[in-house]
Amino acid sequence: MKKDLKKAIENRRTYYSLSDKSPISDNEIKEIIDFAVLHVPSAFNSQSTRVVLLLNDNHKKLWNIVKSVLKKIVPADAFHATEAKIDGAFASGYGTILYYEDTSVVEGLQNAFPSYSENFPVWSQQTSAMHQFTIWTLLEEAGFGASLQHYNPIIDEEVAKAFKINPKWKLIAQMPFGTPVGEAGPKDYQPLEDRIIVFK
Numbered sequence: 001m002k003k004d005l006k007k008a009i010e011n012r013r014t015y016y017s018l019s020d021k022s023p024i025s026d027n028e029i030k031e032i033i034d035f036a037v038l039h040v041p042s043a044f045n046s047q048s049t050r051v052v053l054l055l056n057d058n059h060k061k062l063w064n065i066v067k068s069v070l071k072k073i074v075p076a077d078a079f080h081a082t083e084a085k086i087d088g089a090f091a092s093g094y095g096t097i098l099y100y101e102d103t104s105v106v107e108g109l110q111n112a113f114p115s116y117s118e119n120f121p122v123w124s125q126q127t128s129a130m131h132q133f134t135i136w137t138l139l140e141e142a143g144f145g146a147s148l149q150h151y152n153p154i155i156d157e158e159v160a161k162a163f164k165i166n167p168k169w170k171l172i173a174q175m176p177f178g179t180p181v182g183e184a185g186p187k188d189y190q191p192l193e194d195r196i197i198v199f200k
Helices: 005-011 026-039 057-071 076-090 103-112 119-142 156-163
Strands: 049-055 095-102 169-180
Touching: 005 119, 026 049, 026 119, 049 057, 049 119, 057 076, 057 095, 057 156, 057 169, 076 169, 095 103, 095 119, 103 119, 119 169, 156 169
Parallel strands: none
Antiparallel strands: 049 095, 095 169
């Protein structure tokens, strides 16, 4: 039985221990992404979000790129820990979703509506965030665990070259996912009275 929306949102957590098993078919994963890209809102109906799904060797290829880039900038005595984290928490999963924003769409809106020009990059980020949250929640509901990573911008050039990404697409985040093999960590909540104001 599918969880209701509130329960699905509550259960969405960050998982760092993943296996390369999938509880659903690759087509069903694609259907989750299709649903989000089609139905998640965007400012001015810009539909600027772009999503790249990496499975199998392409998933592994991404995290090998990340390690290769980091090896050039992480001190040698610290790289082993970095490599172990990537191999055990990200590359070990079933796939990775890359979230992009199409800057040509954003620039087109800036030109069309100059009064709002400064806002469109911000609204673009908000649109991406909504896609990330929606897909993450739906993956969780399907039986996956996932996390959200931000190795951009240091990996952008190599990733774009490896997967022939449109140069106008800006990488926002990476979401490795797979079947969880461990529990999500504890989550602390700040008091709601410090975060919400109600006027009646």
